[in-house]
Amino acid sequence: MLARDAILAAVQAARAGQVAAFGRLVEATQEMAYAVALQVLREDSDARDAVQEAYLVAFRRLGELAEPEAFAGWMRRIVVTVSLNHRRRSRSAWVSLEEIPSPPVLDRDEERWTAAQQRLLARAVLTLSREERHLAERHYHGGWDAERLARSAGVDAPAMRKRLQRVRDKLRKEIEMDEKRALRSHPVPRDLPDDIVDLLARPRLMDLPDNPVGAIVSTLRGAFPAFSAADDVPEEIDLGEASRRLGGDAVYIDRSKLQRIDGDRVLRYDLTLPLLLTVRWSGAPLRLSAAGKCYRRESESATHLEAFHQLELFALDDRGETDAWDFTGRILDSIDRALPRSEVRMTPTDYPMCARAWSLDVRRDDEWIEVMAWGEYADWVLRGIGADPRRQIAMGAGFGLERIAALRYGIDDLRKMAAARVA
Secondary structure (H helix, E strand, O other): OOOHHHHHHHHHHHHOOOHHHHHHHHHHHHHHHHHHHHHHHOOHHHHHHHHHHHHHHHHHOHHHOOOHHHHHHHHHHHHHHHHHHHHHHOOOOOOOHHHOOOOOOOOOOOOOOOHHHHHHHHHHHOOOOHHHHHHHHHHHHOOOOHHHHHHHHOOOHHHHHHHHHHHHHHHHHHHHHHHHHHHOOOOOHHHOOHHHHHHHHOOOHHHOOOOHHHHHHHHHHHOOOOOEEOOOOOOEEEHHHHHHHHOOOOOOOOHHHOOEEEOOEEEOOOOHHHHHOOOOOOOOOEEEEEEEEEEOOOOOOOOOOOEEEEEEEEEEEEEOOEOHHHHHHHHHHHHHHHOOOOOEEEEEEOOOOEEEEEEEEEEEOOEEEEEEEEEEEOHHHHHHOOOOOOOEEEEEEEEEHHHHHHHHHOOOOHHHHHHOOOO
């Protein structure tokens, strides 16, 4: 694929009559063009004829291209139009334009996208680095413009616009490559099933400060200032390996709800296990918080999602330096910050990893809604992370961020959360 500047130069040269320059544009886009034509026409020979006709149309209409650097998207629309016309002439079954996957517009003036376009974008975002994905999600899902992103990052607006352009170029390239993979029956990125990729690609709402989930994360973390962020815990877990490393079975949900990749590999169903797999007692106290998406096989409804967000806390220290009741007091303070003046109740509960544990419910009208749970880890967990249960103690807590955000901001359906904004 030609770089953006090279595409601009090639279009300008082709407009001036340089056929060789147009040839460079053809070479850069012909695989994409053929993939699109084949999606419409299904037959190889028909697709090749349509592509040839489309390039002739494009050459004649180059003067109409308002943004030369957007040649690939413009060319794609021509291929779709020519291919659909070819189907009409051949009296084949009509294919609606809506049935042809169309990549999202990635330019300075972003447009509203269909659900299919948003899925294409989300899958492409998965291939970015953590820093790039953070930027893309705030820009595309959070609606942050370059100026606001620049202020947040402590750089000037021109530098941020350059960063955004690099991200756009990567996304365009990945969307194009995704089309080619589909054409060649290649697996999706990371060799994961499509449904798993779709779950991973959903936006990480805790990275969007204007989203209710992002706002709740900030509020809760404010109650635990001594806890360091550890948001890069793995999203995939090998349950067999986890059991061997920790010395016991940590799965406490119905195994039919696990989002399985293959064999013992699953997407994390909470943040407890992946966080435990990243820590080790080294003689110094640990205070960590992890926020991120978790995944369970659910029938999505107003109260349940297949991809949801949690905040996980982990404290490991010598006995006498911390205890369950001090930790509980901090928990109650954090809930009061997030849901001021709410009526709450604590209920003893059982978790296989805990010697003792509690859940916390919040009352709304006549209903009690569970929003989090916490507990003291069992001896076998402490031994699994290299600590001595006679000398050290470990506490953990998990907050359901969508549920707390829904209560705080009056959202009646968790499926509306991704599109919600905090005033």
